[in-house]
Amino acid sequence: MRIEHNWAERSTVPHGEVTSVFPVDELACSVLQNRDAQLQLEQLAPESVLTVTPDGMASGYFLAQHPLTLVPVKGLPDSQYQSIEAGLDDPLSAYSHVRLGGTVASGENRSLAEFQS
Numbered sequence: 001m002r003i004e005h006n007w008a009e010r011s012t013v014p015h016g017e018v019t020s021v022f023p024v025d026e027l028a029c030s031v032l033q034n035r036d037a038q039l040q041l042e043q044l045a046p047e048s049v050l051t052v053t054p055d056g057m058a059s060g061y062f063l064a065q066h067p068l069t070l071v072p073v074k075g076l077p078d079s080q081y082q083s084i085e086a087g088l089d090d091p092l093s094a095y096s097h098v099r100l101g102g103t104v105a106s107g108e109n110r111s112l113a114e115f116q117s
Contacts, residue, residue: 017087029075
C-alpha cells in the first residue's frame with residue numbers, strides 16, 4: 001500500500017543539499033539504521049528531526065532504497081555540518097538528527113475480500 005509523505009508538516013532539506021553525508025558508512029560519527037532508527041524516531045519530537053527529501057526522480061529512488069538512517073547533528077564533522085547548514089533557512093543546531101532513507105515498514109496489507117460487496 002502507498003505510504004503518505006506530507007513534507008509540509010516537517011522540516012526538510014533537498015537531497016542535493018546533503019550529498020556530503022553519503023555514503024553514511026564513511027561518516028565519522030555513529031548512526032542509527034533500520035529498527036534502531038525507527039525506535040529513536042518514535043522518541044524524538046518531530047520538529048527536532050531534519051528530513052532529507054527527494055529533489056527529483058533519481059534521488060527519490062535512491063532515498064527509497066536507502067535504509068532508514070538517523071545521523072546525530074552533533075556528531076557531524078565541521079565540513080559536513082557547514083555544507084548542510086548552508087542550504088537551510090534555520091541553523092542546523094535547531095535539530096538533533098538528520099533523517100535519511102525510506103521507512104522501515106510498508107503500509108497496512110489489505111485483502112481483496114474486504115472490497116467485495
